[in-house]
Amino acid sequence: MKEKLVMIGNGMAGMRTIEELLKIAPDMYDITVFGDEPYGNYNRILLSPVLAGEKTIDDIMLNTMDWYEENNIKLHAGKRVNEINRIARTVTAEDGTVEEYDRLLIATGSKPFIIPVPGHDKEGVIAFRDIKDVDTMLDATKNHQHATVIGGGLLGLEAANGMMQHGMKVTVVHLVDTLMERQMDSVSGKMLKNSLQEKGMDFRMGAQTAEITGNGRVSGIKFADGTSIETDLVVMAVGIRPNMELAQKAGLHCERGIVVNDTMQTYDPRIYSVGECVQHRGDTYGLVAPLFEMAKVCANHLAQMGIGLYEGSVTSTKLKVTGIDLFSAGDFIGDESTEEMVMQDATSGLYKKLVLKDNKLIGAVLYGDTKEGAWYFQLMRSGQDISDIRDKLLFGESHLGDSGHGGDHILNMSDDTEVCGCNGVCKGDIVQAITSEGLFTLDEVRAHTKASASCGSCTGLVEQILESTLGSDYETPEAKPLCKCTEHTHEEVREAIRERKLTSINDVRRSLNWKTQDGCPACRMSLNYYVQSAWHHEAQDDPQSRFINERAHANIQKDGRYSVIPRMWGGMTTPDELRAIANVAEKYEIKDVHLTGGQRIGLYGVEKEVLPKIWKDLNDAGMVSGHAYGKAMRTVKTCVGKQWCRFGTQDSTALGIKLEELTWASWMPHKFKLAVSGCPRNCAEATIKDFGVVCVDSGYELHIGGNGGIKVRATDLLCNVTTEEEVMEYCGAFIQYYREDAHYLERTAPWVERVGFSQIEDMIVKNEEKRKYYNKRFLEAQKISQVDPWKARATGGVAPHEFASIKVVSL
Amino acid sequence: MSNWIEVGQLEEIPKQGSRVVKTSDFNIAVFRTVNDEVFAVKDACPHKQGQLSQGIVHDKKVTCPLHNWTISLESGEALGPDEGCTNVFVAKVESGLISIDLG
Numbered sequence: 001m002k003e004k005l006v007m008i009g010n011g012m013a014g015m016r017t018i019e020e021l022l023k024i025a026p027d028m029y030d031i032t033v034f035g036d037e038p039y040g041n042y043n044r045i046l047l048s049p050v051l052a053g054e055k056t057i058d059d060i061m062l063n064t065m066d067w068y069e070e071n072n073i074k075l076h077a078g079k080r081v082n083e084i085n086r087i088a089r090t091v092t093a094e095d096g097t098v099e100e101y102d103r104l105l106i107a108t109g110s111k112p113f114i115i116p117v118p119g120h121d122k123e124g125v126i127a128f129r130d131i132k133d134v135d136t137m138l139d140a141t142k143n144h145q146h147a148t149v150i151g152g153g154l155l156g157l158e159a160a161n162g163m164m165q166h167g168m169k170v171t172v173v174h175l176v177d178t179l180m181e182r183q184m185d186s187v188s189g190k191m192l193k194n195s196l197q198e199k200g201m202d203f204r205m206g207a208q209t210a211e212i213t214g215n216g217r218v219s220g221i222k223f224a225d226g227t228s229i230e231t232d233l234v235v236m237a238v239g240i241r242p243n244m245e246l247a248q249k250a251g252l253h254c255e256r257g258i259v260v261n262d263t264m265q266t267y268d269p270r271i272y273s274v275g276e277c278v279q280h281r282g283d284t285y286g287l288v289a290p291l292f293e294m295a296k297v298c299a300n301h302l303a304q305m306g307i308g309l310y311e312g313s314v315t316s317t318k319l320k321v322t323g324i325d326l327f328s329a330g331d332f333i334g335d336e337s338t339e340e341m342v343m344q345d346a347t348s349g350l351y352k353k354l355v356l357k358d359n360k361l362i363g364a365v366l367y368g369d370t371k372e373g374a375w376y377f378q379l380m381r382s383g384q385d386i387s388d389i390r391d392k393l394l395f396g397e398s399h400l401g402d403s404g405h406g407g408d409h410i411l412n413m414s415d416d417t418e419v420c421g422c423n424g425v426c427k428g429d430i431v432q433a434i435t436s437e438g439l440f441t442l443d444e445v446r447a448h449t450k451a452s453a454s455c456g457s458c459t460g461l462v463e464q465i466l467e468s469t470l471g472s473d474y475e476t477p478e479a480k481p482l483c484k485c486t487e488h489t490h491e492e493v494r495e496a497i498r499e500r501k502l503t504s505i506n507d508v509r510r511s512l513n514w515k516t517q518d519g520c521p522a523c524r525m526s527l528n529y530y531v532q533s534a535w536h537h538e539a540q541d542d543p544q545s546r547f548i549n550e551r552a553h554a555n556i557q558k559d560g561r562y563s564v565i566p567r568m569w570g571g572m573t574t575p576d577e578l579r580a581i582a583n584v585a586e587k588y589e590i591k592d593v594h595l596t597g598g599q600r601i602g603l604y605g606v607e608k609e610v611l612p613k614i615w616k617d618l619n620d621a622g623m624v625s626g627h628a629y630g631k632a633m634r635t636v637k638t639c640v641g642k643q644w645c646r647f648g649t650q651d652s653t654a655l656g657i658k659l660e661e662l663t664w665a666s667w668m669p670h671k672f673k674l675a676v677s678g679c680p681r682n683c684a685e686a687t688i689k690d691f692g693v694v695c696v697d698s699g700y701e702l703h704i705g706g707n708g709g710i711k712v713r714a715t716d717l718l719c720n721v722t723t724e725e726e727v728m729e730y731c732g733a734f735i736q737y738y739r740e741d742a743h744y745l746e747r748t749a750p751w752v753e754r755v756g757f758s759q760i761e762d763m764i765v766k767n768e769e770k771r772k773y774y775n776k777r778f779l780e781a782q783k784i785s786q787v788d789p790w791k792a793r794a795t796g797g798v799a800p801h802e803f804a805s806i807k808v809v810s811l
Numbered sequence: 812m813s814n815w816i817e818v819g820q821l822e823e824i825p826k827q828g829s830r831v832v833k834t835s836d837f838n839i840a841v842f843r844t845v846n847d848e849v850f851a852v853k854d855a856c857p858h859k860q861g862q863l864s865q866g867i868v869h870d871k872k873v874t875c876p877l878h879n880w881t882i883s884l885e886s887g888e889a890l891g892p893d894e895g896c897t898n899v900f901v902a903k904v905e906s907g908l909i910s911i912d913l914g
Contacts, residue, residue, distance in 0.1 A: 447891050447892050448892045453879070454878075516869070516870065517845060517846075517870065518827060518844075518845040518869050518870060519869055520869050520874075521866075521867040521869060521874045521879070524867060524869065525867075543825070544825055544826065544827040544828050544867070544868065545827075545867070547867070547876065548865040548866070548876045549876075552865075556862075556865060556876050556877075558859070558877065560860075560861070560862045560865070801823060801824070801825065801828075801830060805830065805831040805832065805833045805838075806818055806819045806823055806824065806830035806831065806832060806841065807816075807817075807818050807819055807832045807833070808832075808833045808834075809816055809832060809833065809834045809835075809913075810834070810835055
């Protein structure tokens with residue numbers, strides 16, 4: 001018999017836990033849910049846009065009544081639980097409904113705090129918490145003129161803005177002098193107040209409410225200083241309190257909230273709790289991103305996987321008031337141990353403040369232009385050292401040397417602006433999917449819309465759209481798991497592979513408790529690469545965990561045929577090679593012969609069965625695989641150098657050939673290109689390659705981390721050296737460090753930006769021992785790796801099944 | 812109506828791999844999962860006719876090499892938010908010999 005899981009509270013945190021649980025252990029529990037509102041689960045954060053008339057209730061439903069039925073969940077909607085009996089393991093609702101549990105999840109959320117001033121219980125005094133409150137406010141806008149919001153925090157201002165949209169005159173009463181003082185410093189708070197005043201909002205700052213007056217229904221407010229105002233409606237938005245009475249009554253340990261440990265268990269291990277009702281490591285949370293992190297951990301534990309831990313969250317805030325852009329996160333006030341960077345332009349209404357500590361970003365306030373918010377937040381959560389980008393930090397990610405995408409302001413983009421050029425997805429499609437499908441993460445948006453799911457260059461834009469649509473509730477995972485089959489990050493997996501000497505994909509999955517038996521394409525390809533890069537002698541390649549191109553040693557084309565690109569060392573060729581290529585093209589009726597960007601010749605439109613025959617012919621002419629299909633070293637582009645060119649300073653062609661002989665047939669996290677230019681005119685475009693050499697009169701400039709693809713990035717100059725031997729050593733060391741440190745599918749350009757140029761410089765330039773160590777490891781790995789895969793398949797009998805059909809039937 | 816044909820031995824397909832049966836009209840991809848279950852579907856992704864036989868096989872699913880659609884080998888249907896379906900052929904293994912029903 002299945003165990004019984006009962007959940008009290010049909011809100012976002014609780015239901016997210018149930019959804020996560022259904023994803024990983026769909027048949028483990030009989031699930032029953034109690035909710036005291038008569039609805040399914042809705043997106044509470046989007047109540048502000050509902051109030052402002054920008055969305056409807058239907059738009060913000062996350063789980064409809066049908067959903068519960070489809071997933072065999074018993075929903076008691078509109079029933080409030082008033083007792084938990086921990087001995088009998090039952091819960092009882094007010095109407096007498098009793099349910100037994102094996103495990104109980106308390107997700108009762110929070111209650112708005114109502115200031116207990118005289119008159120607080122009059123008709124027309126409400127909070128802003130649920131659909132009923134929104135209905136009350138909307139009714140008031142029809143019959144009344146003047147509303148007052150007590151509390152100038154995030155929720156209060158959104159409520160005030162919403163009612164103002166319906167033509168009400170709204171006054172905001174705030175106890176201190178700065179609006180949203182928990183999210184803003186005084187400068188940005190003042191800018192916000194000015195903008196809201198321009199929109200017509202009234203303020204009573206530094207005002208303490210003494211009494212709510214009126215005969216039955218509210219008619220005014222008296223303040224402690226003796227002044228008063230008239231009003232027809234009072235909305236209290238002065239904060240929330242964890243809703244823990246039920247848990248307290250059941251004898252569970254509570255302080256400011258229901259106290260839970262890192263696996264979201266209360267002091268009774270059968271009873272879990274998530275969401276705004278909990279207190280974790282002394283903190284309570286009122287934003288949705290942390291709640292979702294808790295949900296994930298809790299579901300993981302309920303599914304008895306026992307590997308997730310919740311370790312607290314850094315949160316960010318965004319105000320959802322149309323026309324006002326405001327973002328804040330972390331410690332944005334700072335103290336004597338911190339530094340700040342400030343940019344202020346009152347005329348354009350721009351303000352940016354960043355707080356730094358020990359070369360790390362720990363807090364940010366942005367006003368007027370928040371498009372860099374997601375990036376700053378990411379920097380804060382990853383704890384990245386920012387010394388390398390310090391001079392550009394304040395200006396934002398778009399000033400880091402990228403060109404191409406970005407720069408557009410999300411809010412100014414029209415709905416028909418194309419965001420994802422690969423899949424033709426417009427901004428409107430993405431916003432529509434986020435609101436109608438209830439999406440919260442980049443992965444979900446990718447799955448539903450395909451935006452940023454191909455080349456990924458618009459990922460930043462899509463994240464910004466998520467953020468601007470969801471406000472503070474956009475979830476950026478602190479450390480991204482490698483894939484959906486595990487909670488572990490790339491770094492954790494690689495460390496385990498090294499520390500525990502894991503030499504096969506299966507070992508990794510077993511050792512790290514993978515959630516799936518044989519993984520998914522993402523982790524299979526990554527793990528296959530990781531075990532081999534760590535243990536090149538011991539690890540076995542798993543061809544079934546390679547993308548088809550690397551299994552067939554040719555690029556699959558859109559019609560299912562393949563392309564063949566033989567290596568041309570350093571971009572040099574001979575009449576014999578050209579003749580052999582021409583012969584192959586004629587013999588196998590190859591339609592298209594194309595000159596590639598890497599100084600080679602490509603043959604296109606080859607049937608798979610023919611590949612080994614073509615390879616044989618090319619091998620016979622002395623040619624080998626160009627690895628143009630792999631996450632591997634591709635080409636070394638060269639110019640003719642001092643051999644022919646009157647400006648050439650060194651023999652760039654010969655050096656290119658040496659480098660290609662050194663590095664060919666090496667597998668990489670992603671494709672890897674080199675170039676050698678004979679002089680600073682740089683005809684071989686070495687400054688947009690992963691490793692580029694620019695010859696100068698005194699020797700060689702070594703450049704790293706360039707990219708001419710999705711995002712153009714010029715290289716960083718690593719160092720100058722004087723001999724070809726040094727070029728080779730630095731090249732080998734750099735490649736090996738990249739191979740052992742970068743995430744699978746991370747090119748050198750984003751890798752250099754992620755780990756910081758100075759770390760690579762420390763490792764390769766400043767530390768001779770490390771440089772020699774990495775170069776040595778590279779050379780050892782190359783001894784095993786430098787086998788022509790074409791020859792092995794054309795004549796060596798490797799993987800014959802790959803190139804032949806198993807059966808031909810004539811029907 | 813059934814029309815069973817013998818395809819070949821189980822060992823001829825790598826675990827988590829696929830081989831192609833060619834017919835005069837279309838190709839059929841025959842898959843062997845990590846647990847040695849065998850499935851056969853038309854070798855054309857419902858999205859852009861990518862060859863599913865060239866994809867990565869995981870669980871009872873295959874991910875198309877062209878645009879990463881994931882197709883259930885049991886139902887032939889696209890999984891997740893993607894929608895579409897490719898034909899499924901009944902397959903069986905008896906004493907190591909794979910047969911499929913061309914229907």
